[in-house]
Amino acid sequence: MSFQIPRGTQDILPGEVEKWQYIENTARDLCSRYQYKEIRTPIFEHTELFSRGVGESTDIVQKEMYTFQDRKGRSITLRPEGTASTVRSFVEKKLYANPSQPTKLYYIGPMFRYERPQTGRFRQFVQFGIEALGSNDPAIDAEVISLAMNLYGTLGLKSLKLVINSLGDTASRTAHREALIAHFEPRINEFCSDCQNRLQQNPLRILDCKIDRDHELMSSAPSILEFLNEESKTYFEKVQQYLTANGISFEVDQNLVRGLDYYNHTAFEIMSDAKGFGAITTLCGGGRYNGLSQEIGGPETPGIGFALSIERLLSALEAEGVELPISSAIDCYIVTMGDQAKDRAVSLLYDMRNAGFKAEKDYEDKKMKAQFKAADRHNAKFVAVLGDDELEKNVIAVKNMDTGEQEEIGIDRLISYLKQNSK
Missing domain, CATH: 3.30.930.10 (Bira Bifunctional Protein; Domain 2)
Incomplete structure (x- = not known):
């Protein structure tokens, strides 16, 4: 079903x-x-x-x-x-x-x-x-x-x-109400059933009727402004x-x-x-x-x-063609190569998020090229590339996606680097 x-x-x-x-x-x-x-x-x-x-x-x-x-x-x-x-x-x-x-x-x-x-x-x-x-x-x-x-x-x-x-x-409305009843009552049978019910109940509602809005009595109805x-x-x-x-x-x-x-x-x-x-x-x-x-x-x-x-x-x-200033961009996307790098990325991602950054990684074992495409779809400002070789040296490569510049920094400096360069 x-x-x-x-x-x-x-x-x-x-x-x-x-x-x-x-x-x-x-x-x-x-x-x-x-x-x-x-x-x-x-x-x-x-x-x-x-x-x-x-x-x-x-x-x-x-x-x-x-x-x-x-x-x-x-x-x-x-x-x-x-x-x-x-x-x-x-x-x-x-x-x-x-x-x-x-x-x-x-x-x-x-x-x-x-x-x-x-x-x-x-x-x-x-x-x-x-x-x-x-x-x-x-x-x-x-x-x-x-x-x-x-x-x-x-x-x-x-x-x-x-x-x-x-x-x-209240006094003004009471006087206006009586004038409306006197105005509509002689020809109320020409109006819809809702308006007929409203005549005594609440004649002001007749003026708001969508069905009879073009009836000639509508335009000539007494105005509340005359009774203020x-x-x-x-x-x-x-x-x-x-x-x-x-x-x-x-x-x-x-x-x-x-x-x-x-x-x-x-x-x-x-x-x-x-x-x-x-x-x-x-x-x-x-x-x-x-x-x-x-x-x-x-x-x-x-x-x-x-x-x-x-x-x-x-x-x-x-x-009006107004576009609201909404951004789906994230701060950093982690691209990984190798099993050890994938494992390390889990805690690295957690630390970045705890530091206030919007961050993401691959969960589908995509190739490196596909991971970069995913980073583009997320509008990532930075891509951090971590492989098993980098992990051995305790470094990570960070690429600024706006300028194309890339540099290698210590893994423990990643969060401070993002704070410094995200302004």
Whole structure:
């Protein structure tokens, strides 16, 4: 019997996985500079966490979750996103009691959604996301957006568009909700069944519908910006002020929504304008959620965050032709001739690795010429040639593969030689 990988998943093999490692290390380094600390949560949680934390009216909860019953009949779900789990841990572990606030967290890990697989979109995918919990300062909104833009810029992406909007505070959203219901209700039967269900549940989600996006009522729908009270307007203006001060360009899009009931104030998306990237251009989405902690049993806590897919980031890099600075070169390859030399190479290799060098040797009894070819495939900076004759004299021949220069040194000097000449 032969087995194939499940649809919507992928094997990330050597040669490709190094790109993932580079991106993840870049993200971790950036988070360290912004003072975000890593959090690791379970891959599965109780289903109710996502029902409440993501929202009953969302496509994620209604159509895309991998949900099953464990052996005791409890409903368990593979996490479809990272925010709900992060906030659950924040509440359960009482991180809100720490004297230093806001609590700034980031995560990198696999998520699971039963979606139609397509370029850059998988059923198991890896998200990088951050959450800042405990501050109502619009400066933290600008910081979160700036971190996302900084990551893309650091990795070399240039064809980016940042789109922002305000969803206002609770009072503003309530007024907007009533206006949306009045706008769509007379002709709601012309919309898809999802939109009909959302009319009373969460009419803001209608504006995010992919099926009815060209319906004439979409373009004439009342804008949330028309319903912002003075407090919400001032908040949104401050976010824009801070982004401008950071030199970050953006567009205000009144149709950009984050459809969950507890989202408010800032919402944003980062898109790729690169040619050939595909029809779905969104790279990253985020926003402020000031009611999520209470929704899952915690204290009133403001929060803001974003999440991005590593797969889509890689697709954007490919579309722009960006080559990540990844080197597979090793420091030294040992070429051996003779049984005693092969034996000595084992401990020599061990010593080099312990000294911090990337080193390798032949394990297939190849001829000398084939061993040199193997050294080339490893992009070895140096090749150390050891035969039984050299071993008798306690010397080893070292060749610099860049310059072609070769010299004979004492075996016990090999590590110090590499340290001196690898700079």
